[in-house]
Amino acid sequence: MLTKKRRPASAAVGSPFAPDAVEVNPRHLQIGDEWVASFAIAGYPREVHPGWLQPLLTYPGRLDVSLHIEPIDPQVAAERLKKQLGKLESGRRHTAQHGRLADPQVEAATEDAHDLSDRLARGEGRLFRVGLYLTVHATSERELIEEISALRALTASLLMDAKPTTYRSLQGWVTALPMGLDQIGMTRSFDTAALSAAFPFTSPDLPPPDATSASAASGVLYGWNLGSQGLVHWDRFACENYNSVILGRSGAGKSYLVKLEALRSLYRGVEIAIIDPEDEYARLARAVGGTYFPLGSEGVRLNPLDLPIHTRPDGRRTAPSDALTRRSLFVHTLLSVLFGQSLAADERAVLDQAVTATYRAAGMTDDARTWTRQAPLLSDLRAVLAQSDVETARDLGSRLHPFTDGAFSGLFDGPTTAPPEGHLLVFSLRNLPDELKPAGTLLTLDAVWRRVSNPSTRRPRLCVVDEAWLLMQQPSGAEFLWRMAKSARKHWAGLTVATQDVGDVLGSDLGKAVIANAATQILLRQAPQAIDDIVRTFGLSEGERQFLLAAGTGQGLLSTGTQRVALQAIASDTEHRLITTDPAELAAMADEFTETDETADQDSYHDLVLDD
Template identity: 80%
Template sequence: MRTRNHRRTTRATGSAFTPDAIEVGARHLQIGDDWVASFAITGYPREVHPGWLQPLLTYPGRLDVSLHIEPIEPRVAADRLRKQLGRLESGRRDDAAHGRLADPQVEAATEDAYDLSDRLARGEGRLFRFGLYLTVHTGSEDELIEEISAVRALAASLLLDAKPTTYRSLQGWVTTLPMGLDHIQMTRTFDTAALAAAFPFTSPDLPPPDVTSSSAAGGVLYGYNLGSQGLVHWDRFACENYNSVILGRSGAGKSYLVKLEALRSLYRGVEVAIIDPEDEYARLANAVGGIHIPLGADGVRLNPLDLPIHTRPDGRRSAPADALTRRSLFCHTLLSVLFGQSLTADERAVLDLAVTATYQAAGITEDARTWTRQAPLLPDLQAALAASHDRVAHDLAARLRPFTEGAFSGLFDGPSTQTTESHLLVSSLRHLPDELKPAGILLTLDTVWRRISTPAARRPRLCVVDEAWLLMQQQSGAEFLWRMAKSARKHWAGLTVATQDVGDVLGSDLGKAVIANAATQVLLRQAPQSIDDIVRTFALSEGERQFLLSAGTGQGLLAAGTQRVAFHAIASDAEHLLITTNPAELAAMTDDDSPTGHDFAAELHQDIVLDD
């Protein structure tokens, strides 16, 4: 039988989804170019676990799963159950009277019926009519035969008996459409517990950002789901805050994942600033046309006394009303980090007066019109302290002298030499002495924060602090990072804290506060020595604990609120060339192997198109 539907172009929009033709066979349908076959489930296992139908939803082919549930009136259910118990019990007694051996299936059914009767009598559940139907779609008849075999094999592995809807193929297809119509009526009676366990939508995949569109993936592709056939997309800017924390031991793939997320965020129009402790992001910055600032190299300087001057759309330059006050407060934080300890009340009072005198000597006062003048330098502040007659000021000047005149003065002995106006800003700490790395992180964070908090240029931004334990070791540095984590959301920005030293983050209240203010949390492979702290902090299950101890490189757990998913980070060949830190791969890589600029953009775009 062949049914044709000729429709006009002026008909309603809904007719656009009507097939041009439907060819009905005994066990299949041909709907346009699709070949379709339907099945009804007639046999079920005796015992199941929650979500046991999930493999049907993760089937790699196109498979429609339809569940039809109809409640049974309690009075009708009780009468039917009583009659069923009577039949089963009479059958058992008849077998015993005639000396026949007991049927194990009848014995099991009788026990189940008695147990169900007790639960219904106590009001612990209800009975439902449950129908489960499957429809498989392919592009050709030969593929349909193979898919039918695969689907029936999958059903058999779940102890399900799938029967084809012979001579009712059209009714079977309609039954699996989202219309709420059951034209097959091959149902079984389920109680509440069995029905809840049969609910198949316990997917390990993260929910889509738009509940009205299950096919539209948003955010950044992290990798593929280890618990299903799906991909893991996550949009940080759709959460209550945009911060994330990435914890993993050395070699777990932490920096690889950070670079992958940063690179893919750039394609979404997100500005990214990265604090790079080991100069691992230089190739990435050069490839995408970003700015790479090697702090500690000759001629590279950052002036901590620079005022945040912004250029408005009309060309005029301005600064926040409290810019001078904030610079004074930042100087307190910077000196605390440089000295490795918090300043006392007397030292803060003396330093505040010296900062004010230093700005006044440069012609900068409370009058905002003077803020565009050349800012003083850290050596000017040290000279103002040394010129004071206060003993505390002399002590501060002596402690500050190594950073203005001594071995560590290279970063502070001149005005800022680098621009930070870029879609990707990478500040490398590799050339800095270990004593200056916390200060380098703090100065870079301050530079990024001044850009983030600019009212005239609001756009989504990410600030990545790799190896954040360097700054978390200092109380003042940890407080600055914590304040930034709390305030970034208000400026449409997200803070990424990545570290391999879990103890420095979880061992302090400020570190735990930074984690608590991160809506996105990524846990990679953990060391046995730190796994107990991770389990307590993130309330992990025993299975998640074992997964983090045995996870491979690039495998991790993405936790976002109540959603948790195990994933494996994947990158295209072009992306891998830029973000890999494998020494063997880097040694074998030639200059021609590393794409740069326009060539990389075109190659990466081609990879994305092919993946889609």
């Protein structure tokens, strides 16, 4: 045993990163408080696929993987390959002359050698000397033995023969360090294709955007990777569609992650529209200069009969050629949500006639030049229905009474107060009665869609529907959300659907279709009652199932089709103060505000901080 003695403190010189002592044993090293053992790969599988070293790169313990590559001169490679072919062919002929059975390994080696020789002669590849070395770390000798056993089992499952660097443990450790020194020299000849497959192009991290593309966006930082300690940096606008779903139980950090993504998307110039059922985004909107619409408050209204009028750069106001027809169809959807059930066939017929008559009474006909006039109100539609001679129409008019003249009329009793403008639009639904929240969600989605579909103001946009279960409970609302998920990509927009009631999303075909049309899917901590549906829908493994049941706040799985990573959402202190909804933290922030500015207007502070 060779031991490097510890130097006295008075004589300590050199790099502060060097270990205090290194104890060398035949099969392992003790470096300070760590135990280290090294291995050289002596045997390899006959065929490999790209990323075949990924199991080593994702090893749960601390494992150093070192790949040493040395190119072989093409002339030398050709001569050596020629000699090797001669030996193999000679062996085959000798076996055939003596009537012996052919050796399968020799036959396979001969075929591979011929194929490699042909590719080298055509200039399709080169030969390299490659050495693959592994160094495993542990905190005790007992743990090192367990890690060695697990590592050798893993390499055996990959058809690799891992040999310990017996009596060369120090050289094995140095070889695995990032210094480019191969002091073991146990190499194998690889051609270009096999070597490229050995490169660590796959990892537990998400693939980066295409650096060669001029249109590649920079992406958004979601947090850090629980599997590799790297960063989870993802660009939704680089996917085949820009939609996202976020599913998690109450308290899992769902709204926190939504607000964090929205805030960081604003840095990139993405326009954000948020449907906020619990008034959680008010502080964020005020902090970044966004526009805040508290629906249900006095004087804040949305007229469902407004036509999608677009203002062109030259100042002219236009509308899509089928604007009147689409608005009529939207009114059908709205009334279905208001009434809590789908309309019957006869009800749809009389409603369609009444909508046409209502627009005609306001001077709006099939002539597109009339569409810029003041749109009628929902009360005008009710009046037309009530004056009809058809009993079904009068019945619809009476059912509309609470929403035009009764307790729920505040949202509809006048023209739209202000058009939604700004880089961040927040539609708060907290002040709406529970009976109107699904309809309020539908109306705000419609207002956002009119802005998104405006061809004269194309830019990347995100529409966030928090607590989407409010709308998914109604079949007509779920169908509107599904249509928006299907069409958003064509208008350079992405839909974010976040909900804690997983049953309402996964319990319907439309809800599953919304998930299927989301290229980015984030699963946070799940309730035991919903985990089985989540596992079936997303095809999770048993390990992923247990992770979602035990995940902490802000932890979850980000799935992008073939890639999945476990992440922890992180925010800076400034971001955290803007997006947290923890009552204890908000109370502490209120106390801090009082201490630093005793003369501050408490009402304005409550508007700024405590509305959350």
